[in-house]
Amino acid sequence: MNTHVNAGQRLDSLPIGKFHRRLVLLVGLGMFFDSFDNTLSAGVLASMLDTGFSTLELNSLFLSITFAGLAIGAAFAGWLGDRFGRGFAFQFSLALFGVLALCAALAPSMEVLIALRGLMSIGMGAEYVICYGMITEFIPPGRRGRYLGLLGIFAGLGVSMSSLIGWVVIPAWSWRGMFVLGGVGAMIAWWMRRDMPESPQWLESRGRYDEAEAVLQRIERESGVSSQDVGPAQVAHQPAGATDGKAEWVPITVLFSRPVIRRTLMALILTVTCLFGSYAVTGWMPTFFVEQGMDVSTSLGFNAAIMSGYVAGPLLCVFIVDRLGRRRSIMMFGTLSAVFAGLYPFMSEPALVIAVGFVLVGTVASFLTLGLGTTPEFFPTAFRFRGGGFAQTVGRIGLIFSPFAVLWLFSSYGVFGVILAVSGMYVIVTLLNAVAGVDTSREALEQIAPEGDTNDVPTGPGDAHAPLRKSESSSGAALSGSPGTAWQPDARD
Template sequence: MNTHINAGLRLDNVPISKFHRRLALLVGLGMFFDSFDNTLSAGVLASMLPTGFSTLELNSLFLSVTFAGLAIGAAFAGWLSDRVGRSFAFQFSLALFGILALCAALAPSMQVLIALRGVMSVGMGAEYVICWGMITEFIPSRHRGRYLALLGVFAGLGVSLSSLLGWVVIPAWSWRGMFVIGGLGSLIAWWLRRGMPESPRWLESRGRYEQAEAILQRIERESGVASQVVAPTPVAHQADEKAEWVPITVLFSRSVIRRTLMALFLTVTCLIGSYAVTGWMPTFFVKQGMTVSKSLGFNAAIMSGYVAGPLLIMFITDRIGRRRSIMMLGTLSAIFAGIYPFTREPALIIAVGFILVAMAASFLIMCSGTAPEFFPTAFRFRGSGFAQTVGRVSLIFSPFVVLWLFTHYGIVGVILAVSGMYIAVTLLYGVVRVDTSREALEQIIPGGDTDDAPRGPSAVHEMQREVDASPGPSLSG
């Protein structure tokens, strides 16, 4: 006889405590160095050309390998997290790109650096997926929006500091210094979070009830509540029984496919939109007649929206709910993307561009952080990892699409296409109304996750039809 510990409900019922704040800080450090290492390419590659260490062709290959590694890492993170555990995958991905960043600093040739970057990017892509998932699994749902936005602030700071340090470090210590900073910082973060507990939700889904109960009691003690927030109920499990492994094909089953597609559409749109807005901004300025130096100055001012946007969202998303936040941010991104090509005055260019970047960055954060909530614990990381993988693959091809639009229709064509994407996915999300409540997630788990969960596909489909007919999700989810 064992106990069914009801991890999800108990984790959602505890108040925010030092445990949650410490976890958010440690997860945020991983996101910070992930963003730092992902962003250092621009300064590093530019500095290699005058020295002859690299060429334009090799620089392009470096970027392509990075995109490919990020996509592979996203898929790898989903499988490893659901199969082996969140904690192991979390630490493994950070150690992977931290160690390889230090190796990259010693690369004797550009070819070796490209090979190291490819494997390093697998760890970066995995870390990105796992960070969002860890917030979803540990932070109570009523506070989750704020902590997702906080994670976005860490990412924005990583992007900003990478650019700033590159300006100082590369002239003094060459491009190798950037990899040393990223690698050492990542390994320090790895050491600080070595004691981070495994997710009780995952432990429960795998039948490891005693371990899950011990971690839950620790969290409840640190949160100042008794362990009987949700009274454990006996269930007839053998001590060594493991919950059934759910195959990846569940993502395309009748009861889950709508969630999979919605997560995919949100992720692809937020990644391509953010890339098109931020990656092409200096080019747009130059085409409007600015000098390169003035373009970069405008770009630096506007890119500060990457931090300001998430800071603002921290204070409103839990008030209006994550679904409404995503719809609001998608709408505002579409509006300001539509206005931006027609601004000419420098003050307006900075103001509109700043708001556009802030909205696009916030939309990216909320979509990336909300996607894991679409799936139950048994395949949560594979669901969000699949969406991230498709999104990262789309980034490989998006520069060619952007370039084609830019060549044939100019700045207006690119920005209005991005605006149209934001409008389309926002309307779709408003119509689909995916329910992310715990009860709805339990109903789509094959075989059930609780004693009263549906058994067999017919029962699952019947309960899913009831969900489809419901008035919609709770705004807190």
């Protein structure tokens, strides 16, 4: 008879301990170097243009290849994480862009560098999905908002430090030095993360109960909880006749089945908005300043001051998100982003430009952190990474075309057109989230969990719900529950 270890419930009930703090540090380091490598383009491309290593056309191709690689990486991470495990995907993605960053530093031509950058970006895109997914699976819901905020701080510091370090390194060691630093840093983080355990929720969903129990006991010890403290409601047994081995693999078409499709659509809307909004505001800010009559030097100075909001916003998340709940926080930051985006074009005094811009960037960064960090919660363990990865894939494909959309808005309607369009997107997604919020509680996920996703389906006598009846979805995957329970207002995050 197999042992059902109730990994999700046991992880959710743990106090924050040594394991959680180390996990967030190591995940955060990966996010830092991911953001560092992703944003080193500005200084690197300018330097290569100045030395004749590249041209404007090749620089544009470099950026397009980067966006495409990020989109492919997001999709790749979802498949890799659900098929081979979170730990494997976690390390593989970091090693991929770390090794290729070192190779990029030796590129003999811009064409070779572009090819390496495309492959490197696949690892970077995968890392974004995996880092947020790891926080979702390991951190208890009551503290998850705080740690998503910390992850956002690591990402913001990566963006900030990329510009600051580039200002020093590129003149001294050329653009190649930036790739060396990013690659070496990523490999150091990879080495530090080599002993991170596999997700016990994923192990349990694949029928590997003994391994899941061993990992859980290790985490419980590091959290100050002994095996004697685990009550009968947390450890039960599989019913007689349960099959051994791996649970059935659920095809990605499950994301478009009746019980799940509305969650998938909400994840897409949320991800597209947070990525496009962040790109439009942060990527075009210096251009907006120049359009308002500033010289380039002043524009860059204003931009540096305002971009500090990219760290301040997630820092605010650390203190308030767990008090408000993640859905309410997303609605709050979406509303604030819409309001301050609407106010920004009317600012003309330098002090107000900086103050309003700082708050705008901070709220946009907070919305980005919570948007990317919350969407993995919409899906049960068996297809959680593919659900989050699919949403990020669509969002990053949108970024490939976003420069053309922003340019058209800017050419046709000026700064007002761009900012007000972004403001409108935040209004729409906030209203949708308020009216049709996704319930991310464990009971709601039970209703859409595929058969064999034992992490999310309680079966023991001490559980709050009886086993759910198996039914076939339109995709052919075995799903539980009725479609009506898959889309409810989020009562408890």
